[in-house]
Amino acid sequence: MLFGTKQNNRDLARNSHGTALIGDFRNDENQILSQLQGAFVQMHNILMTALKEDESMVPAAFSGIRAEAMAQGIKPQNGVFQAVRRVLRLHYQWMVMHDFLPAFVDAHVLKDIVAKFAVGGLPKPFTKDSPVMPIEFSGAACSFGHATVQNDPLTIGAQTLSIEDSRKLPHHNVFRDRMTLELASDQQMARLMHVPEIAATKELTTHGISKTPLWYYCLHEAESHGGKLGPVGCTIVAGTLLRLLSLDPDSLLCSAHDFKPWTTLGASKAGNFSLGHMLACVEPGRDAIAHADDLITG
Structure with a gap:
């Protein structure tokens, strides 16, 4: 996913008018939300890099997914992208259920x-x-x-x-x-x-x-x-x-298997995973994203 500008390689990707290239423009309204949006984009790119280097990790991403979803939505040419999408989504949902909601x-x-x-x-x-x-x-x-x-x-x-x-x-x-x-x-x-x-x-x-x-x-x-x-x-x-x-x-x-956050993405050995764990993974990993220069806008 596009990330960074020529002026700031830690910023969200932007068009010529400075508008962030993200799904919901409201996530760019304040610095904290903008940085959170950027962290998830970087996490996606870190996962893309890791799974392209080791595609043996891809099958684990689809554990518990419906058979018809595999048949209808997962194509060989975009299997890595769909795997990354699912892994990141499951980790986000884990944070909501086991960290975010219990906190308040x-x-x-x-x-x-x-x-x-x-x-x-x-x-x-x-x-x-x-x-x-x-x-x-x-x-x-x-x-x-x-x-x-x-x-x-x-x-x-x-x-x-x-x-x-x-x-x-x-x-x-x-x-x-x-x-x-x-x-x-x-x-x-x-x-x-x-x-x-x-x-x-x-x-x-x-x-x-x-x-x-x-x-x-x-x-x-x-x-x-x-x-x-x-x-x-x-x-x-x-x-x-x-x-x-x-x-x-x-x-x-609804997953058919007992998903546990991946330790390779910062989860503790006990299975705990929070936004802090994810950010601790993003910080050292974002400098090793494949094709980083090609993802910069502006």
């Missing part, structure tokens, strides 16, 4: 949700007809950044916004999911999930708000779960991500 969702709730998916079930209120990316997830439960909005004046470039502009931002976040997106309150979501409700906080009731906005409720709920998402937040966030995996018959969740 309640362990007991997550265990129950995983158990339901393991037997083909779905946690309430998910149904087989539910959207794969429900608005309750994209518009509320995953929006942890709302908690960082301050009432102080904001500076954008050389322009300083007045206090009265800036004070509208928290109010906008409070009402956005109810007014704009028309989401249910989290007390209503708790009833749908058959879990105990948490009453609106004093900060809300003193302003006449009796029904907690969904995103705010997830944060409030986390206070009683060691700082991790509780039953409502965990069910929406983990349920959405795990359902996406359950709908892909070639995913880590």
